[in-house]
Amino acid sequence: MAFTDNSPIVLNTQIAPVPSGARPATGAARIPSPTFYPAGSEIYAQGERCQGVYRVEFGAVRVYRLLADGRRQISGFHLAGEMFGFEADDTHHFFAEAICATGVTITRTARTAEMSCHLLPMALEGLVRAQEHLLVLGRQNAVERIAAFLTDMAERQGGLKQIELPMTRSDIGDYLGLTIETVSRVFSKLKQSGVIRLPGLRTVEIVKWQSLHDMAA
Structure with missing residues (x-):
């Protein structure tokens, strides 16, 4: 199949499996079919309103921020089976972009106490990875x-x-x-x-x- 632009395309595939150890939570909608993003296409932009939590079904994603001088600082890579896009508030603070042909599903969430508990492990894992990355860059x-x-x-x-x-x-x-x-x-x-x-x-x-x-x- 050939694609002529970088517009995301929804694929008619099966529902993505729930990550091991996760359980359905109130406020989480049924996971839809993956949306296809060609290489180099934007998944979301810095400053956009958060739509939910993203999961890479296939391919890979880079999350980055553009510095004042135009340089790019990548904060993380996300591979198949990994989740990204979790924010402390309702706004994305980074850009997310498909590195290669990538399929992504999004779970739209409501801010409930049960959903917060569901997302806590993801937030803590992201914090640990960020701390390790700071150590790498600094030492x-x-x-x-x-x-x-x-x-x-x-x-x-x-x-x-x-x-x-x-x-x-x-x-x-x-x-x-x-x-x-x-x-x-x-x-x-x-x-x-x-x-x-x-x-x-x-x-x-x-x-x-x-x-x-x-x-x-």
Whole structure:
């Protein structure tokens, strides 16, 4: 199927499964069929009113903010099965964009006590991830940042030795506070040292898991 623009398209597919451990809550509407977003298309913009909580059914999403000087700071990547878009108030404070062809479902929520309890684990997980990211940016050098990033991506993909990176080197740089040249140089260094292999442009094979983990620590 060919797409001529970046308009989201609703797919007629089955209802998305509820995440493991979650239970239906008052105020949560029935999860609809995924909406398809072509690569590079906007899911929501900074300043828009929140419509609910989003879940990636397939593909990947980047969440970012544009700085005053025009630079982009990516605050997170969300992969299939992960949720995003939770805000403390009724307004989105970041942009969300499809990295590749992506399907997203949205659960429209009412602000009830039961729904708040339902979303609390998601909010706490986001807080922990944000704290870990601040540590990476504040205390680690370029090699350590890339190692921590690859370790995190591997763990989020089930601990596989071969992982897929839907994002570009530029995306990784904007997430880790590095230039694209530095990101490429570190990947080459890890490859030359035998810690990783690069079978494809977006594929990384972790050869020496312990070495990579030690670099990230």
